Amino acid sequence: MTVATDAAPMFITANDLTTRFAAPLHRETDAWHELASLWPSDGPGVNADPCVPRSPSTWQCFKSSNGGLALIRQLDRPGLVTLRDEAGRPVHALLVTLDERAATLRMGGQSLAVALVSLANLWQGDFATFWQAPAGYQRPLGDGDGGALVEQLAAQLATLRGETAPAGAPRYDAALKARVQAFQLAHGLRADGLAGPTTYMQLARASTAPGGRSEPRLTGAR
Numbered sequence: 623m624t625v626a627t628d629a630a631p632m633f634i635t636a637n638d639l640t641t642r643f644a645a646p647l648h649r650e651t652d653a654w655h656e657l658a659s660l661w662p663s664d665g666p667g668v669n670a671d672p673c674v675p676r677s678p679s680t681w682q683c684f685k686s687s688n689g690g691l692a693l694i695r696q697l698d699r700p701g702l703v704t705l706r707d708e709a710g711r712p713v714h715a716l717l718v719t720l721d722e723r724a725a726t727l728r729m730g731g732q733s734l735a736v737a738l739v740s741l742a743n744l745w746q747g748d749f750a751t752f753w754q755a756p757a758g759y760q761r762p763l764g765d766g767d768g769g770a771l772v773e774q775l776a777a778q779l780a781t782l783r784g785e786t787a788p789a790g791a792p793r794y795d796a797a798l799k800a801r802v803q804a805f806q807l808a809h810g811l812r813a814d815g816l817a818g819p820t821t822y823m824q825l826a827r828a829s830t831a832p833g834g835r836s837e838p839r840l841t842g843a844r
Contacts, residue, residue: 631724645730653714690747696810701751762818
């Protein structure tokens with residue numbers, strides 16, 4: 623991997639996407655494959671289409687069209703951003719580090735630190751990444767739901783709050799929704815009260831014990 627060594631991040635232009643990178647990623651599938659390589663060996667696979675779930679794997683693709691930097695900072699994990707080159711063609715870059723002034727973009731194993739202000743003309747705020755769903759997950763959990771996933775969610779939240787897990791088979795009632803909303807607010811997410819991909823990403827991170835399974839993060843030196 624090569625990294626730009628300039629002290630200041632580069633002000634990148636659309637033309638730079640094809641002149642500064644030896645292998646710009648025009649195919650989204652190629653970008654997903656490169657992103658998967660940042661996870662541990664038991665992480666997301668590199669199938670022909672990594673966003674098609676394949677049992678027994680519980681890894682899924684998450685895509686947001688307009689979360690922007692705020693969402694990326696909260697999730698704190700590498701992902702894909704779609705940029706536009708000088709011909710208006712999509713270029714899928716990995717975003718692997720982020721600080722107040724700069725982001726590091728990677729394509730084909732080559733990395734470049736770029737000024738955040740220069741992304742405005744190339745990027746419309748989309749972001750995509752991998753996340754691991756709980757077994758049996760089909761859709762976000764919400765009002766009135768029950769079953770093993772709701773029981774697991776209630777137990778996770780109770781543990782994080784230092785409480786005893788609820789007895790019996792809990793429902794996704796007003797009390798559980800309030801606990802989900804409180805967790806979302808505490809982790810910078812939109813407090814919609816639904817247990818979907820971003821909530822599960824933050825739950826997994828909050829529930830990981832020191833020394834436990836690690837996931838790649840955006841933080842760190844450029």
